[in-house]
Amino acid sequence: MLLIPCPYCGKRDEHEFTYAREGHIARPTNGAELSDADWAQYLFMRKNPKGVHYERWMHAKGCRRYFNVARDTVTHEIYAVYEMGQPKPEIDRGNGR
Amino acid sequence: MKQHYSIFTLARNAASYHEKWTEAWRSPDPKPEYDAVIVGGGGHGLATAYYLAKEHGLTNIAVLEKGWLGGGNTGRNTTIVRSNYLWDESAHLYEHALKLWEGLSQDLNYNVMFSQRGLLSTAHTIHDMQTLRRRVYAIQLNGIDSEILTREQVAAYCPILDCSPTARYPVFGASLQRRGGVARHDAVAWGYARGADARGVDIIQNCEVTGFDIEGGKVVGLQTTRGAIRAKKVGVVVAGHCGVLAGMAGFRLPIESHPLQAMVSEPIKPVLDCVVMSGQVHVYVSQSDKGELVFGAGIDSFNSYSQIGSPPVVENMLNALIELFPMFSRLRFLRQWGGIVDTCPDASPIIGKTPVENLFFNCGWGTGGFKATPGSGHVFAHTIATGEPHKLAVPFALERFTTGYLIDEHGAAGVAH
Secondary structure (H helix, E strand, O other), X not given: OOEEEEOOOEEEEHHHOEEEEEOOOOOOOOHHHOOHXXXXXXXXXXXXXXXXXXXXXXXXXXXXXXXXXXXXXXXXXXXXXXXXXXXXXXXXXOOOO | OOOOOOHHHHHHHHHOOOOOOOOOOOOOOOOOEEEEEEEOOOHHHHHHHHHHHHHHOOOOEEEEOOOOOOOOHHHOOOOEEOOOOOOHHHHHHHHHHHHHHHOHHHHHOOXXXXXXXXXXXXXXXXXXXXXXXXXXHHHHHOOOOXXXXXXXXXXXXXXXXXXXXXXXXXXXXXXXXXXXXXXXXXXXHHXXXXXXXXXXXXXXXXXXXXXXXXXXXXXXXXXXXXXEEEEEEEEEOOHHHHHHHHHHHOOOEOOEEEEEEXXXXXXXXXXXXXXXXXXOOOEEEEEXXXXXXXXXXXXOOOOOOOXXXXXXXXXXXXXXXXXXXXXXXXXXXXXXXXXXXXXXOOOOOEEEEOOOEOEEEEEOOHHHOHHHHHHHHHHHHXXXXXXXXXXXXXXXXXXXXXXXXXXXXXXXXXXXX
């Protein structure tokens, strides 16, 4: 069971949250110029790291706001929680592949 | 020459107090070079090696396994085998596997305890029943056995299932694949390992791949914890860790790794002689030959490589199980575990070439790879041996995420993902 520190509500059990998968994937602004392969990269290809994962969660049973989490996919340790739109924090541990 | 397993071998070894059984496979040191290296010593990887040796005459092969044989998802699944898939591409692939299952114990001279005890998929709403009918008709058009049972027929087929009109999840009917069932998962890995080894394949355990040697866009070897190995061709079949290996080779996959949990109850006398799955309330259950009820449900939502799932998933699964089978409410858990599954956006596998020449991937089986083990190995062996995908594997190429030709088996496979 994850204990997730919502930046707006504080620490809550995992079952209050919805997972919104990998974060920091910006929609291309030059869509008309992109090839199908470029679109595949944006739509489908994922980092899926063994180590630090920058991901989004939504506090579905609380404030219903999205936020970013830097979490280790092996130990489940949460290194950082930060608001949407903020840049990725540097995490020393893990490989972040 | 390997010892042939039979009633006579058993009797002979019984006479010597079972102290003279020979090893089922060797544990050789890796050679410096192989014609082909398979990464991943689970069922799919070992089956690939077996069919490469048996059907394509490639015997200078190694299977590299970072842990022990079948210690990953092969030993962690709920052992269900079926081929009741909606889309033609999947139906053909899984039916190919099911046909191989039907002759597997004979082919391997190893009892994989394949038991075609029937597989029931229940429907709990009127809409569930409509999609179930559509699926059954599509499966029948593909020449695969599948039939619709009414509520009364379901109650007769599986009496312990709560089919009363007042049930929390009323049963409207079900689809039944009589050729579906279960197999002994460990035996599948061991049987393929023994068969491959007998044909000269080197099975190397405790050997983790740490990198690929790629020259001019072509794979020429691997770096491992037991030294460098040169290889003309490399096939990667590592389930949850496929993204890690793709990263080593310099490309990404449309795959995310999640824990999938399963558990068994204490063993009890036979009460359930078929497999029951419910996609709607999401649980699947069968009874093992030891008497334990084996059940599982969906993945944990978040990415993880930890082989540990979260309690809320277990709670949801048990809620569904107890409502469907009220008599199970007094059973105790024996154990619970997780495996890391490689989920694909369209819930279908990726089999074939990669951006690196002579490097082939077989991954993305997600929550349902065990049933496909023989078929997966068979088509992947063809793909590695010829360099071109087997005709059943063509639709499952990585390129489908560029062309948009997805094989959307979410729900269509009869189980929620």
